Amino acid sequence: xxxxxxxxxxxxxxxxxxxxxxxxxxxxxxxxxxxxxxxxxxxxxxxxxxxxxxxxxxxxxxxxxxxxxxxxxxxxxxxxxxxxxxxxxxxxxxxxxxxxxxxxxxxxxxxxxxxxxxxxxxxxxxxxxxxxxxxxxxxxxxxxxxxxxxxxxxxxxxxxxxxxxxxxxxxxxxxxxxxxxxxxxxxxxxxxxxxxxxxxxxxxxxxxxxxxxxxxxxxxxxxxxxxxxxxxxxxxxxxxxxxxxxxxxxxxxxxxxxxxxxxxxxxxxxxxxxxxxxxxxxxxxxxxxxxxxxxxxxxxxxxxxxxxx
Amino acid sequence: xxxxxxxxxxxxxxxxxxxxxxxxxxxxxxxxxxxxxxxxxxxxxxxxxxxxxxxxxxxxxxxxxxxxxxxxxxxxxxxxxxxxxxxxxxxxxxxxxxxxxxxxxxxxxxxxxxxxxxxxxxxxxxxxxxxxxxxxxxxxxxxxxxxxxxxxxxxxxxxxxxxxxxxxxxxxxxxxxxxxxxxxxxxxxxxxxxxxxxxxxxxxxxxxxxxxxxxxxxxxxxxxxxxxxxxxxxxxxxxxxxxxxxxxxxxxxxxxx
Numbered sequence: 001x002x003x004x005x006x007x008x009x010x011x012x013x014x015x016x017x018x019x020x021x022x023x024x025x026x027x028x029x030x031x032x033x034x035x036x037x038x039x040x041x042x043x044x045x046x047x048x049x050x051x052x053x054x055x056x057x058x059x060x061x062x063x064x065x066x067x068x069x070x071x072x073x074x075x076x077x078x079x080x081x082x083x084x085x086x087x088x089x090x091x092x093x094x095x096x097x098x099x100x101x102x103x104x105x106x107x108x109x110x111x112x113x114x115x116x117x118x119x120x121x122x123x124x125x126x127x128x129x130x131x132x133x134x135x136x137x138x139x140x141x142x143x144x145x146x147x148x149x150x151x152x153x154x155x156x157x158x159x160x161x162x163x164x165x166x167x168x169x170x171x172x173x174x175x176x177x178x179x180x181x182x183x184x185x186x187x188x189x190x191x192x193x194x195x196x197x198x199x200x201x202x203x204x205x206x207x208x209x210x211x212x213x214x215x216x217x218x219x220x221x222x223x224x225x226x227x228x229x230x231x232x233x234x235x236x237x238x239x240x241x242x243x244x245x246x247x248x249x250x251x252x253x254x255x256x257x258x259x260x261x262x263x264x265x266x267x268x269x270x271x272x273x274x275x276x277x278x279x280x281x282x283x284x285x286x287x288x289x290x291x292x293x294x295x296x297x298x299x300x301x302x303x304x305x306x307x308x309x
Numbered sequence: 310x311x312x313x314x315x316x317x318x319x320x321x322x323x324x325x326x327x328x329x330x331x332x333x334x335x336x337x338x339x340x341x342x343x344x345x346x347x348x349x350x351x352x353x354x355x356x357x358x359x360x361x362x363x364x365x366x367x368x369x370x371x372x373x374x375x376x377x378x379x380x381x382x383x384x385x386x387x388x389x390x391x392x393x394x395x396x397x398x399x400x401x402x403x404x405x406x407x408x409x410x411x412x413x414x415x416x417x418x419x420x421x422x423x424x425x426x427x428x429x430x431x432x433x434x435x436x437x438x439x440x441x442x443x444x445x446x447x448x449x450x451x452x453x454x455x456x457x458x459x460x461x462x463x464x465x466x467x468x469x470x471x472x473x474x475x476x477x478x479x480x481x482x483x484x485x486x487x488x489x490x491x492x493x494x495x496x497x498x499x500x501x502x503x504x505x506x507x508x509x510x511x512x513x514x515x516x517x518x519x520x521x522x523x524x525x526x527x528x529x530x531x532x533x534x535x536x537x538x539x540x541x542x543x544x545x546x547x548x549x550x551x552x553x554x555x556x557x558x559x560x561x562x563x564x565x566x
Contacts, residue, residue: 032529036552039311039527052531060547065522067532069385071356074524081531081547223358275524276351276358277313278401 009292010299011285013047013266015244016167016192018128020047020102020267023300024257024285027248027271028053028106028131028171029078033092034099040278045285048102050195050269051092053133055108056117058084068204068213073223073250074272075202077216080108080136085118089125102128104169108136112156116163123165130166132157132191135173135198137220147173147198150185158189167192169246172237174226175201179233180240187241195246195269196237197230223272224250231263238264252280254287261288261300262307313351313399314338318392319374325451327380328424329390330366335375338402342368344432345407345495345518345556348375349526350389351399357385360401362523362551364495366427366452367434375402378427378452404526405555408432408516411491415439418489418513419461420478420504422496426452428518432493433459441487445478445500479503489513494559505559515559521550528552536563 011022025048031037034049043049061081068075082088088105096103105127109115119130134147134156146152157170170186172179174197183194199220204213212218230249238245247265251257252273260268268288273280297303320332338348342365349360367376381387392398410432411417417436421429422445430452433442442456442463450472456463465473466481474481478500492508492515494501501517508515521533534547535554538561545563548554 030525030530032531036525036527036529040313052529061531061534064532064534066534067359067522067524067530069357069359072358074358076524076530076532078531081534272358275526275530276360277399278525278527279312 007298009289009297011289013300015246015266016129016169018102018167022047022285023261023265023267024281024288025104025246025267025269026050026274026281027269028133030271030274033088034096035092037274037278041282043096043099043101045282046101047267048104048128049096049099050104050131051088051096051106052082053080053106053108053136054082054085054088054118055080055110056085056114058082058087063215065213065215066219068219070202070204070221071225073221073225074275075204075214075219075221076199077214077219079216082108085121089121093125093127097126104129104131106131106133106171107160108133112159115156115160119160120163123163127166129169130164131169131171131195132160133171133198135171135175137173137175137199137201137218144173144175147182148176150181153182154185154189157186157191161190169193169195171198172196173198174229174233180236183237183241187243191243193244193246194237194241195248195267197226197233197249200226200229222250224252226250227256231259234260234265235263251284252276254284254289254291257284257288258291258303261303264304264307266300266304311401313401315397315399316375318394318396318398319372320394321390321392323390324378326449328378328451329381330376330378331389331392333375333377333398333400334373335400335402336373339368339370339373339375342375342403342431343407344410344435345428346403346405347555348377348400348402349404349523350377351401352385352388355384355388357388359524360526361385361389362404362526364428364518365403366430368431378424380424401526405551406553408493408518408556410436412437414490416441416489418443418487418492420482420492420494420496421445422478422500423447425494425496425500425518425520428495429493430455433461436493441489443478443482443487445481445496446472477503479507482507492516494518501559502564505562505564508559516556517559517562518556519550519554519562523551526551537561538563
């Protein structure tokens with residue numbers, strides 16, 4: 001009797017000279033700095049932990065309620081509450097360094113100067129990559145104003161690159177007319193990778209109390225409801241730029257991750273699904289591997305190149 | 310390693326106006342639950358993605374079962390109320406920090422309002438010594454039979470006067486000239502705020518269980534924050550209701566929002 005032996009596929013991916021054991025990462029803001037989820041998943045299994053946005057000084061964030069559920073998704077308006085980069089380096093980084101996973105730090109700011117100073121502080125730490133957050137819809141100044149204007153996006157990347165010792169990935173906003181314009185602009189100023197999509201600006205109203213469900217009135221929509229939009233944008237950006245793309249937006253299963261990789265993404269990030277199930281990241285990873293085995297793929301690159309148009 | 314566990318619905322019943330009781334078979338969990346902790350209940354399918362945080366009303370160690378009491382307020386809880394005996398439900402449990410029981414208190418006051426009443430049942434059972442229970446409802450009381458089984462005086466007040474004292478729990482407590490060494494409370498924010506002032510006047514330490522809309526339930530997403538006093542900065546900082554609470558000392562909570 002012959003037995004079919006399926007060779008385990010090679011899940012490693014490379015982005016900007018950094019090797020990841022697999023393409024599955026966490027989406028910034030949904031996983032804290034990994035500590036809480038470390039009780040539910042073996043962080044060593046993840047390709048990377050992308051930590052919650054850090055800024056130069058501590059930020060208190062927005063008033064509550066900060067979350068509202070919508071059909072197949074959720075709105076959030078946390079407003080980048082974080083203890084600041086110094087506290088992150090002191091308290092959170094040593095915890096993450098115990099694990100055999102890549103660390104990507106999401107960098108937030110209200111001015112180019114602030115972004116640069118955070119990047120500078122992280123330059124001397126054991127962080128593998130930076131993710132420049134120019135797309136948070138929940139803060140009034142900075143953030144998304146850099147992400148919705150190609151010139152502003154280019155200038156913040158250009159300046160941040162001067163201080164960065166790690167590769168710089170730029171997180172793009174879907175709240176633009178043409179996301180490829182922004183992607184091209186940041187690539188031209190030296191972005192080493194792009195990640196997309198951040199949340200879509202949205203709103204929900206409580207009809208009984210006749211008021212917005214979020215304290216901040218508007219917030220960012222995430223979850224399965226946005227997946228088709230995210231996938232379309234990832235596909236467009238992958239065909240436009242020559243730097244690696246990390247795709248995200250509504251990934252809750254291995255099959256969802258496969259769609260993003262077929263669209264051209266090198267990495268995939270799991271966000272809202274963590275709230276539905278704290279073990280979502282490893283389940284997505286298992287699902288991706290099973291798909292590759294069943295389809296006879298031996299590498300992620302093969303999947304990236306497999307789509308027929 | 311913690312995980313989301315599958316529980317089986319052992320019993321589901323409507324116990325009051327828009328008030329439901331569900332018993333879940335949860336091996337290994339009933340033993341470890343502290344009064345005031347909650348479970349994060351994930352419904353199996355549907356357009357609602359997020360689990361629902363529900364406080365534990367009773368933990369039956371012999372039957373390995375947890376009792377949750379909830380109101381149907383939207384689609385998620387409506388789906389939950391339709392679950393039948395034998396069906397399965399995934400939960401994260403136990404979550405949050407429960408009440409810190411003061412074993413030395415010579416008399417404890419337990420004060421609950423509306424849907425904040427259920428977690429006080431398990432608490433009342435575990436508090437040693439003398440205790441008095443004040444329960445406030447908007448209308449017809451629920452869970453009263455269970456509370457009356459406890460070795461304590463139970464005082465009921467209702468907003469519409471359909472049962473017991475007509476008025477708020479605080480008014481009832483004033484009428485009784487209630488006193489104790491410690492207060493444990495759960496209920497709507499306006500009630501907790503008033504109780505906090507009441508306790509401060511009488512210099513009685515009070516623990517309050519807060520409620521806020523949640524997403525992850527484990528402290529990562531920073532959605533369910535509340536303002537807690539601190540010395541530096543502007544005098545307060547955000548703390549997570551799910552992971553730092555839901556129970557806080559009332560004197561630390563910044564009530565004026």
